[in-house]
Amino acid sequence: MKAVIMAGGKGTRLRPLTSNTPKPMVPLLDRPVMAYTIELLKKYGITDIAVTVQYLPEVIRQYFGDGSDYGVRLHYVEEEYPLGTAGSVKNAEDFLDETFLVISGDALTDFNLGKAVAYHREKQAVATLVLTQVENPLEFGVIMTDEAGEIIRFLEKPCWGEVFSDTVNTGIYVLEPEVFRYFDHGKPFDFSKDLFPLLMKDKRSLYGYVAEGYWSDIGNLLQYRQAQFDMLDLKVEVNVTGREIAPQVWVGEGVRIDPNVTLTGPAFIGRHSVIEAGVSLNGYTVVGESSRIARSASLERSVLWKSNFIDQNAEIKGGTLCNKVVVRSGAIVSEEAVVGDGCHIGVKSFVQPGIKIFPGKTVESHTTLNHSLIWGERVTNQLFGQLGVKGICNVEMTTNFASRLALAYGTILPVDTTIGISHDETPFTAIIADSFASSMHASGIHTFPFGAVTTPVSRHAAYHLDCVGGIHIRMLPGEEDNQLVIEFLDPSGLPISKDMERKIENAYFQDDSRLIAVSEVGKRKDCPDVRKLYQEHLLELAGSNTKGYTVVLEYHYPNLGSIIPVLADSLGWRIIQLNQVTKTPSELASWVKSAGADLGLQLDENGRLAVLVTDEGEIVREEMLIVLLVMIRLLNSDVTTLHVPVNAPNIIETLASKYGKQVIRTKADLRSIMAGCQDRGFYVYGDGLYTLIHMLRIMKARQMPLSQMIGAIPEFALLREQVDCPWTEKGSVMRFLMEQTKGEQVELIDGIKIIHDEGWTLILPDSEEPVFQVFANGVNEQTAKQLASTYTSMIENYRRRATV
Structure with a gap:
């Protein structure tokens, strides 16, 4: 039949x-x-x-x-x-x-x-x-x-x-x-x-x-979910694939479930899925193949298709998710909500019951979604954030994504030119770097394999090896969900310009790629040891003016271990190196005092100065550290003009005037900050070893311990607060603030900066998240708090009135 x-x-x-x-x-x-x-x-x-x-x-x-x-x-x-x-x-x-x-x-x-x-x-x-x-x-x-x-x-x-x-x-x-x-x-x-x-x-x-x-007949969305719940309840005689590891709990091959998972049947987990510690999978949950449920997430009466990523502390309460959906940390998808293929649900966002989100849409972080997203709402054409292009490993940051991004980048560079490619020491970033290099070659661009180094080393190498650009790929420190960032560098080692970012984004979203002849295919070129080059230039910079100092040093990047001992031996430092188990700032301070050291530093995974401790065991607070970095530049006799971000405290102008130097305020993005302080491929912002050498040189020249240098800086207070605001409302909030500050002294270098007799307030729209950053600078903490509170309240009250 x-x-x-x-x-x-x-x-x-x-x-x-x-x-x-x-x-x-x-x-x-x-x-x-x-x-x-x-x-x-x-x-x-x-x-x-x-x-x-x-x-x-x-x-x-x-x-x-x-x-x-x-x-x-x-x-x-x-x-x-x-x-x-x-x-x-x-x-x-x-x-x-x-x-x-x-x-x-x-x-x-x-x-x-x-x-x-x-x-x-x-x-x-x-x-x-x-x-x-x-x-x-x-x-x-x-x-x-x-x-x-x-x-x-x-x-x-x-x-x-x-x-x-x-x-x-x-x-x-x-x-x-x-x-x-x-x-x-x-x-x-x-x-x-x-x-x-x-x-x-x-x-x-x-x-x-x-x-x-x-x-x-699975005629509607409720029947679709119910059909699977009926299958789990054995109400229909069908073949359920996978092993039944507990009554009415089936798992496919290659599934990994942490022992500290709460798993209540009936449930189904598709093959090669990963369920991390602290996750709660409550009754009637279906997890499709190759999905990952991160720590402490919670799922109940929900259906997930394949290749989904549910971030830590996210909750899916009776929702249905199609393929390749990303639900970020703390987000909630409510009962009977349905999320289409390739959607992105932002951090701590809330999708209300019954909402339908059609494929490819983005729900911004800290947003409550109370209407269905069908056509044209927030399908972002933006790749770049403050650091570069970032995303979750093997979810957003895949080899396919890296290849497509490299093709877009290669399309806008001249054929037969060279870029440098580097990465940190993690295996995954090396894989992404290889994918990126292959697509650059296919675009007619040669590559220098800088290898496993820090961003400062990569910046320095791009500058000295006459590259047209550079790429550094690294894991972001402290990110529990394994986020990776691809940093794009210009020929000077600076972050690329906004104009260059837009060109890459346009090429990426238009799927542009260059068709080249086989004879024009790029090659992997022989490259000098960029760590050794960086080390040699640091030694030249230091000269003989930093001998005799004792430094307590903690760092987390093994790659630095080949550079720091050579610097110490050549420059006559006594290095007390702490083990690689992360120490708290207070522990580092204790070591500095007990050792009688001149200072203590903690360098993060990318070689950035994360914590600084004075000879008296005082931990230098973050806003003071910014001023100290500027002061190091001030005391350099070769410098006549200082480029300082708009959100740095006013005390900098006071110090600059004292030393006869000019201050130019810049935007608060990394490129603008770094552009005015380039020194033969070195940058004081972000390069802990370069900063250390400069600090010791100034201390030696002035015969002044670090504690006295900081003590010479007048007291000030700089606060930073954050106000949630959906992307769609940012423009109207900025217009409102401009109306409210008419007649006041306002600077519009980056955001809206209102100058007061007792300090200033800066309202800066965040480029990555649906929030405003509010900075307040005052003569003391009470003044700064009052200034910050005035403008955060102003924004919140306006938003409340606008939504009524």
């Missing part, structure tokens, strides 16, 4: 699940619903099967192929335009030369098809409709039969006043080929609305067989 699977449905009522996926391919416990249909047919000996396809047909063809993996033979019949249920089946008329069965590829059932076929033959029917009894028949075709089972009346999708039975049409039919005589090829024709009324009018034998068992 043969069968036809109708698999042309768009599944409009299931959107956004079916935005990129035909309804027969919507997964149930990690397998397409149509797979269960094929297995049911095979169970009853039906292995020669036609499949009618129309919406996204290649998705179905590519997955099932010829059916051999399922032990059946599949023959595809494609509709060029919708022909109705009967019209689509007529396309397979030549194949259907005997009694055949018609079944939907997007419904779930375990009916005994053998009994239905036997009934059909017993009644010698031309058509038998398989029926079932339901509680609510309004969405189905209601059928009435006589005592012999012959159909005497039916009605498509009645209202309650028209309901005369609870027995409905399941869309499963056993038919004789002669039914094709009743309608023409290529014309829309429906079984229920057209063919069956004709057969009744012609007094042909039309029977209804009431089947026992489970059936769901």
Whole structure:
């Protein structure tokens, strides 16, 4: 016997699940619903099967192929335009030369098809409709039969006043080929609305067989979720893949579950998924293959498709997530919310119940979403943030992404030029660097493999090796969700300009790539030891003016271990190196005092000065450290002009005036800050070793310990606060602030800076997050707090009024 699977449905009522996926391919416990249909047919000996396809047909063809993996033979019949249920089946008329069965590829059932076929033959029917009894028949075709089972009346999708039975049409039919005589090829024709009324009018034998068992047409989003919960509850006889590790808890191959996970059945976890410590998977949870659930996340009565990332402390409470969805830390997806393919739910955002988010959308951090996102809302065309391009490893930052980004970058650089590529010591960044290099070569760009170094070393090498640019790839310190950043450098080693960022973004989103001749393909070029070059230039810079100092040093990057001992030996320092178990600032201060050291430093994973301790064991606070770095530049006789970020304290102008130097305020981004302090490829901002050498040189020249240098800086207070604000409201808030500050002294270098007699306040829209950064500088902490509070309250009150 043969069968036809109708698999042309768009599944409009299931959107956004079916935005990129035909309804027969919507997964149930990690397998397409149509797979269960094929297995049911095979169970009853039906292995020669036609499949009618129309919406996204290649998705179905590519997955099932010829059916051999399922032990059946599949023959595809494609509709060029919708022909109705009967019209689509007529396309397979030549194949259907005997009694055949018609079944939907997007419904779930375990009916005994053998009994239905036997009934059909017993009644010698031309058509038998398989029926079932339901509680609510309004969405189905209601059928009435006589005592012999012959159909005497039916009605498509009645209202309650028209309901005369609870027995409905399941869309499963056993038919004789002669039914094709009743309608023409290529014309829309429906079984229920057209063919069956004709057969009744012609007094042909039309029977209804009431089947026992489970059936769901998965007609809406609630039924889609419920079908899987019914599978987990064993209400439907189907093959659930994976091992049952506990009652009604199935896991696929390669699944890793931390021992400290709370797992309550029924549940299903697809193959190669990772469930981290502290996660709560409560009842009726389905996790698709290759997904990762990070620490302390919580899922309950939720369905996840494949390759999803649920960040730490995120909650999915009765939601449905399609493929490759990222839910960031602290976010909540509520009951009956549905999130389409490739969406990004931001940090601590809240998706309210019942919301639908269509594919590719972004819900910004700290946002409450109370309406569905369908068209054109926040599909970002921005890649770059404050540090470069960053994302979560193997979720957003993949080898494919790196290759595509490199092709975009390579397209805007001249052919036959060279960039440097470096990375930190983690294996994953090395893999990303290799992918990046390959695509640069394909764009006609050569690469210098700088190897595993810090960003300061990479900046220095890009400057001295005459590169047109550079790339440094590193893990972000302190990021528990394994975030990676790709830093782009210009020929001077500076972060690239905003204009260059926009060119790369445009090329990336337009999928631009350069077609070059084979002879123009870039090469991996031999490169000098960039660490040694950096070390030699540091020694030249230091000269003999830093001997005799004792430094307590802690660092976390093994690569620095090959540089620091050489510097110490050559410059006559006594280094007390702490072990690589991270010390707190107070522990570092204790070591400095007990050792009688001149200072103590903690360098982070990228060689940046993270903590500074004076000879008296005082921890230098962050805002004072900024002033100290400027003071180091002030005391350098070669410097006449200082470039200082707009958010640095006013005390800098006082100090500069004392030493006869000029201050130029810049934007607060890293490139603007660094541009005015370049020193032969070295930069005081971000380079801890360069800063240390300069500090010791000044201390030696002035015969002044670090504590006295800091003591010479007048007291000041600099505070920083943050105010949440959706991206869509940032512009109106800035307009409001401009209106409110009319008549006051205002600077617009970067954000809005209001000058007061007692200090200043800076309101700066954050370039990466939906927040405002509010800086306040005053003569003391109380003044700074008052200034900050005035403007944070102003923003919050305006937003409250605007949303009423």
